[in-house]
Amino acid sequence: MSIIVKNLTHIYHPSTPLETVALKDVNLRTEKGQWLSIVGHTGSGKSTLAQYLNALLVPEAGRGEVSVENYLSRPGSSQLRSIRHTVGLVFQYPEQQLFAETVFEEVAFAPRNWGVAEKDLEEVVKGALREVGLSESFLDRNPFQLSGGEKRRIALASVLAANPAYLVLDEPTAGLDATGRKDLVKLLLSQKEKGRGIVFVTHDLEIALTASDSILVLEGGKEVVQGDPEKIVQALSQNPVRGLCLPEVLELAVLLEQGGWKVPLTWNQRKLFQSIVKRVRKS
Amino acid sequence: MTPKDICTLQDVGYTYPEADRPALDGVSFQVREGEWLALLGSNGSGKSTLAKHLNALLLPTQGACFVYGMDTRDEQNLWTIRSHVAMVFQNPENQIVGTVVEDDAAFGPENLGLPSEEIRKRVDWALSVTGLEGKATNPTYSLSGGEKQRLAVAGALALDPPCLVLDEPTAMLDPQGRRDLLSILKTLHSQGRTIVYITHRLEETVFCDRALVLQEGRVEWSGCISELFTHRGKLEEWGLECPPFVELWQMLVRENIISRNTPATVDGVRQALCLL
Amino acid sequence: MKFLNHLTFGQFVPAPSIIHRLDPRCKILGTMLLLTGIFLIKHPMAFGVWALLLLVMTFFSKLPFSLVLRSVKPVMILVVFTALIHLFFTKGTPVFQWGIISITAEGIRMGAYMGLRLLFLVLFACFLTLTTSPMELSDGLEKLFSPLAPLGFPAHELAMMMTIALRFIPTLLDETDRIMKAQLARGANLDKGNLWQRLRAMLPVLVPLFVIVFQRADDLATAMEARCYRGGNGRTRFKPLCWKMRDSAALIVLILTIGLLIYIDRRVIVL
Numbered sequence: 001m002s003i004i005v006k007n008l009t010h011i012y013h014p015s016t017p018l019e020t021v022a023l024k025d026v027n028l029r030t031e032k033g034q035w036l037s038i039v040g041h042t043g044s045g046k047s048t049l050a051q052y053l054n055a056l057l058v059p060e061a062g063r064g065e066v067s068v069e070n071y072l073s074r075p076g077s078s079q080l081r082s083i084r085h086t087v088g089l090v091f092q093y094p095e096q097q098l099f100a101e102t103v104f105e106e107v108a109f110a111p112r113n114w115g116v117a118e119k120d121l122e123e124v125v126k127g128a129l130r131e132v133g134l135s136e137s138f139l140d141r142n143p144f145q146l147s148g149g150e151k152r153r154i155a156l157a158s159v160l161a162a163n164p165a166y167l168v169l170d171e172p173t174a175g176l177d178a179t180g181r182k183d184l185v186k187l188l189l190s191q192k193e194k195g196r197g198i199v200f201v202t203h204d205l206e207i208a209l210t211a212s213d214s215i216l217v218l219e220g221g222k223e224v225v226q227g228d229p230e231k232i233v234q235a236l237s238q239n240p241v242r243g244l245c246l247p248e249v250l251e252l253a254v255l256l257e258q259g260g261w262k263v264p265l266t267w268n269q270r271k272l273f274q275s276i277v278k279r280v281r282k283s
Numbered sequence: 284m285t286p287k288d289i290c291t292l293q294d295v296g297y298t299y300p301e302a303d304r305p306a307l308d309g310v311s312f313q314v315r316e317g318e319w320l321a322l323l324g325s326n327g328s329g330k331s332t333l334a335k336h337l338n339a340l341l342l343p344t345q346g347a348c349f350v351y352g353m354d355t356r357d358e359q360n361l362w363t364i365r366s367h368v369a370m371v372f373q374n375p376e377n378q379i380v381g382t383v384v385e386d387d388a389a390f391g392p393e394n395l396g397l398p399s400e401e402i403r404k405r406v407d408w409a410l411s412v413t414g415l416e417g418k419a420t421n422p423t424y425s426l427s428g429g430e431k432q433r434l435a436v437a438g439a440l441a442l443d444p445p446c447l448v449l450d451e452p453t454a455m456l457d458p459q460g461r462r463d464l465l466s467i468l469k470t471l472h473s474q475g476r477t478i479v480y481i482t483h484r485l486e487e488t489v490f491c492d493r494a495l496v497l498q499e500g501r502v503e504w505s506g507c508i509s510e511l512f513t514h515r516g517k518l519e520e521w522g523l524e525c526p527p528f529v530e531l532w533q534m535l536v537r538e539n540i541i542s543r544n545t546p547a548t549v550d551g552v553r554q555a556l557c558l559l
Numbered sequence: 560m561k562f563l564n565h566l567t568f569g570q571f572v573p574a575p576s577i578i579h580r581l582d583p584r585c586k587i588l589g590t591m592l593l594l595t596g597i598f599l600i601k602h603p604m605a606f607g608v609w610a611l612l613l614l615v616m617t618f619f620s621k622l623p624f625s626l627v628l629r630s631v632k633p634v635m636i637l638v639v640f641t642a643l644i645h646l647f648f649t650k651g652t653p654v655f656q657w658g659i660i661s662i663t664a665e666g667i668r669m670g671a672y673m674g675l676r677l678l679f680l681v682l683f684a685c686f687l688t689l690t691t692s693p694m695e696l697s698d699g700l701e702k703l704f705s706p707l708a709p710l711g712f713p714a715h716e717l718a719m720m721m722t723i724a725l726r727f728i729p730t731l732l733d734e735t736d737r738i739m740k741a742q743l744a745r746g747a748n749l750d751k752g753n754l755w756q757r758l759r760a761m762l763p764v765l766v767p768l769f770v771i772v773f774q775r776a777d778d779l780a781t782a783m784e785a786r787c788y789r790g791g792n793g794r795t796r797f798k799p800l801c802w803k804m805r806d807s808a809a810l811i812v813l814i815l816t817i818g819l820l821i822y823i824d825r826r827v828i829v830l
Contacts, residue, residue: 042457043427056744094741096738096771097742098767099762099763099766109746113748148326177326203457203459205458243457244458245462247528248526248528248549249531252549252552255553273535276556362787365786370782372781372782376775377782380722380779380782380783382694382722394787394788394794399799402795439786
């Protein structure tokens with residue numbers, strides 16, 4: 001059971017002067033319980049790709065194939081809603097989609113749409129709030145009066161409440177401080193432990209390298225490299241990708257290695273420190 | 284010659300209407316001419332509130348704030364203060380007024396009542412400093428987030444202010460956009476402009492001269508940037524996260540492998556290491 | 560949605576033509592004159608004159624004529640509707656009968672007449688917006704209404720509101736798109752049900768949009784103040800409007816043409 005994308009191509013405004021190729025022959029595959037990160041610069045096509053994963057966008061004829069748990073994503077298909085139920089998509093700045101008068105109504109929106117009975121909703125909502133670390137006391141509160149961090153958690157809960165098999169998140173750490181980022185990654189890792197598939201779309205390479213099982217790097221709509229974090233680090237250290245900044249620790253490691261130092265290509269500051277100390281002590 | 288103080292805050296307090304506790308409480312400090320000052324603090328520490336006092340967008344409910352010798356509470360000084368201290372905000376989208384890039388950059392000088400030729404000169408200069416001269420006649424909606432923020436900086440620069448205040452300007456930008464913005468600020472700083480930079484990201488303060496740490500509306504610490512980086516335990520107390528690279532720098536300094544004066548940048552550390 | 564940004568209602572299309580270079584005040588006044596003429600002049604031969612004028616203006620504007628014609632597409636329904644109303648509901652000598660539906664000779668004449676009138680109205684209005692940027696239109700209107708400012712008419716404020724509204728149209732379209740997608744991803748069903756159900760279904764899109772718009776307005780006001788905005792007093796313009804000889808010439812030609820047409824029209828009717 002997986003998400004499979006084959007040779008996907010997406011062209012905005014075809015046959016007009018504004019024609020842009022957003023994606024060209026992109027392939028990917030991910031399973032439940034796996035963390036795939038899609039990284040690239042702004043405009044590399046990653047957000048467009050994310051929208052294909054939950055059938056908000058559907059491949060045009062001859063422009064590739066997307067299948068989610070054996071549901072094929074085709075124009076006009078009746079299976080599209082099933083795909084949207086299976087794959088939850090969280091947009092950037094998700095707190096901007098809040099609309100309800102109470103947290104309960106906000107979080108109940110998705111499960112209600114997917115047919116959960118009214119009598120079961122309360123349990124489902126409470127469960128979703130627990131997953132994002134918020135207590136039941138939030139149920140009656142007005143979402144618009146919550147803090148920024150709380151709003152984002154509510155928005156996340158509202159997608160988790162539909163119990164999707166996969167969670168696709170587009171730049172979920174945007175606007176968060178370091179603590180907020182850490183908490184979010186912890187939350188997502190625990191979701192992964194529970195068996196959800198995580199697809200993390202970002203330009204923050206640091207998180208991608210630390211948390212992912214595999215990474216897909218996009219540049220200008222095309223795949224540059226795909227594989228586990230080690231493979232990506234090797235590839236990026238040899239061929240820098242436009243608009244993708246390496247974490248500074250890794251950048252230093254790469255420069256030192258190019259200068260003849262024997263240091264691991266790591267983004268972990270302690271590892272690099274230890275190997276620098278060893279090297280310095282030796283000489 | 285000691286640099287003069289261009290902004291002086293004397294025991295400033297500020298409480299938002301309908302708030303139960305003050306956002307600022309007894310804040311006193313000076314901004315020196317030509318310096319790049321970082322205002323650090325976690326969310327809710329009062330740093331944005333403080334920034335808005337520097338150009339009289341907010342007036343202190345207690346104490347006083349003087350900008351270039353003018354009291355911010357005096358209404359007559361308002362527009363002079365704002366043409367001396369220009370501000371750039373967090374959301375690039377919500378600062379742009381014009382439909383075309385150069386028209387937006389011209390907004391400030393138009394408000395100052397400058398003649399058309401002078402406005403032209405300033406717009407051209409501001410757009411070239413921010414790297415947008417090639418897009419002068421483009422519609423503003425076609426710009427990327429990073430470019431929009433650079434346009435906001437250009438719009439502020441067009442006022443020709445000796446002092447620039449930026450409130451978390453990189454919060455909504457991607458890493459490339461952040462680097463581009465910081466490099467523009469470096470140039471402006473080297474040309475003698477005073478920069479007040481509000482952020483919670485420590486890694487963006489490596490080029491600053493001095494830093495101020497705010498917590499719950501009070502100044503907890505002030506001093507040079509290199510001193511700040513060596514305050515290991517304190518940073519967490521203040522709600523600031525030590526970025527991995529700065530942590531590496533700290534460890535290398537503690538082991539005496541590099542000196543405290545080494546800038547906490549990739550190039551700085553690499554050069555220091557290669558000299559060993 | 561992005562596509563719409565570039566082709567919304569008679570959107571400005573730049574070109575290096577003399578029409579584009581005319582002062583917007585001249586073009587606004589000229590268009591008002593033309594619209595007045597269309598209303599005042601009754602003789603059907605006038606349509607030939609309007610068509611000729613449009614062709615000449617389009618020629619000088621260096622825009623393809625097909626573009627001008629295409630720009631009225633959104634309003635064609637209204638034009639056709641008006642024509643049909645007059646076609647079927649004008650009383651007179653029946654020419655065609657089919658049950659209760661009857662078409663009279665007068666009906667055919669009125670239908671064609673009213674339809675063509677409306678069509679030319681829209682064509683000239685679209686021509687104005689095709690050849691004048693929104694910024695210029697706003698500037699032009701502000702300048703035209705500025706003599707009324709001392710009497711309390713908020714010419715500058717209205718112009719500034721128009722500029723800001725125009726600047727944010729693409730942004731808001733993008734945002735609406737984004738919010739709709741976010742709610743669709745949560746299982747919202749935006750195209751099922753009757754009108755009332757669909758309106759209710761739009762609530763999760765409209766509420767967040769409103770919240771964003773208000774926040775935006777607040778932020779923008781603060782940013783404008785920080786850039787020394789304090790209303791229209793003492794404000795200069797980066798690209799000031801400059802009335803030239805050609806503007807006077809164009810306007811005079813138009814006034815004379817329309818004046819002449821009105822005169823002929825009156826004489827013909829009298830005769």
